[in-house]
Amino acid sequence: MTKFAKFPAILATVAATLAIHSGIAQAQQVLRVSAIPDEAPTELQRKFKPLGSYLEKKLGMKVEFTPVTDYAASVEGLINHKLDMVWFGGFTFVQANVRSGGKIVPLVQREEDTKFRSVFVTTSKDINTLADLKGKNFTFGSESSTSGHLMPRYYLLAAKINPDTDMKRIAFSGAHDATVAAVAGGKVDAGTLNISVWEKLVESKKVDPAKVRVFYTTPGYYDYNWSVRSDMNPVVRQKLTDAFLALDPSTPEGKEILELQRATKFIPTKAENYKDIEAAARDAKLLK
Incomplete structure (x- = not known):
């Protein structure tokens, strides 16, 4: 050819x-x-x-x-x-x-996501450590949330606290801002959310940190x-x-x-x- x-x-x-x-x-x-x-x-x-x-x-x-x-x-x-x-x-x-x-x-x-963290918040003067959550009403974020459920649950279990048996009642708010609203409104004694949303809510004055306060911050994770x-x-x-x-x-x-x-x-x-x-x-x- x-x-x-x-x-x-x-x-x-x-x-x-x-x-x-x-x-x-x-x-x-x-x-x-x-x-x-x-x-x-x-x-x-x-x-x-x-x-x-x-x-x-x-x-x-x-x-x-x-x-x-x-x-x-x-x-x-x-x-x-x-x-x-x-x-x-x-x-x-x-x-x-x-x-x-x-x-x-x-x-x-x-x-920031290489060492992300979750915070635990409350309005109660009686809650200052993870152990104080025993017998309390508590809310996570979404069931599939890393920072609003999985890692907070992981650190609770590491502290010998089983949310399903040691707390009075657990709920799932569905979102981080909804968790803060539930805690601030007295619907639950405490809750957990990611630190980024928490800081944004504080900066924008959508939450009063004198009323809703952080009592525990997790170690970092991806x-x-x-x-x-x-x-x-x-x-x-x-x-x-x-x-x-x-x-x-x-x-x-x-x-x-x-x-x-x-x-x-x-x-x-x-x-x-x-x-x-x-x-x-x-x-x-x-x-x-």
């Missing part, structure tokens, strides 16, 4: 390759994003709006944020291809990764991350990662986004970082 005879075959190969890439581009015209509902839906959308606009510019595609009804819906949405990227807590990431057979990839996390499926177009995945890592607090845009995300900066992360979360979930018999 002459070199001229080979030319149509080469053209066909090139055309096929272009068609494949074109198909990928057509299929990924919209990035569908969500987050675990650990705060009110309006607050989650407010926090995401500038980030969404930034990602649209970096990716060259539309970015849509869709609130979900509960933590389980965020897991199922990503696994079942209804969502492309989700803001997970450490526990929801583990749930999604286990449910998918290891096909969920954590891209980035805030630097928590939140932005996750995608392993089958995401690798070009899009790299652009997403680069976009998060490029956020710069010295620019007006970067400053606004990072402040809303309560982050100093985003850093790369990996599934191995969440092995301790998985172990804690299995020890507490919370991983199904």
Whole structure:
């Protein structure tokens, strides 16, 4: 075969390759994003709006944020291809990764998430240690929350306090801000939530720390991350990662986004970082 005879075959190969890439581009015209509902839906959308606009510019595609009804819906949405990227807590990431057979990839996390913490709060003068929670009414956040349930339960059990048998009653508020409202309103004697939401509520004067006070803070653990499926177009995945890592607090845009995300900066992360979360979930018999 002459070199001229080979030319149509080469053209066909090139055309096929272009068609494949074109198909990928057509299929990924919209990035569908969500987050675990650990705060009110309006607050989650407010926090995401500038980030969404930034990602649209970096990716060259539309970015849509869709609130979900509960933590389980965020897991199922990503696994079942209804969502492309989700803001997970450490526990929801583990749930999604286990449910998918290891096909969920954590891209980035805030630097703060390498040593995240939970706080225990109360209005009662009689509660000053974890041991004082025995016989009391107590609320966690969501059942699938890392910082509002799993890790607080883990540290309670480590202190020889079984919430299911040692407390008078336990409840699940569904969200961190709802936990504070329940404690402040006297519906429960105490509750637990993540330190980031607690600090935000105090700073915005939505809670009076003289009335609702922190009496215990957990040690640090890995928590939140932005996750995608392993089958995401690798070009899009790299652009997403680069976009998060490029956020710069010295620019007006970067400053606004990072402040809303309560982050100093985003850093790369990996599934191995969440092995301790998985172990804690299995020890507490919370991983199904």
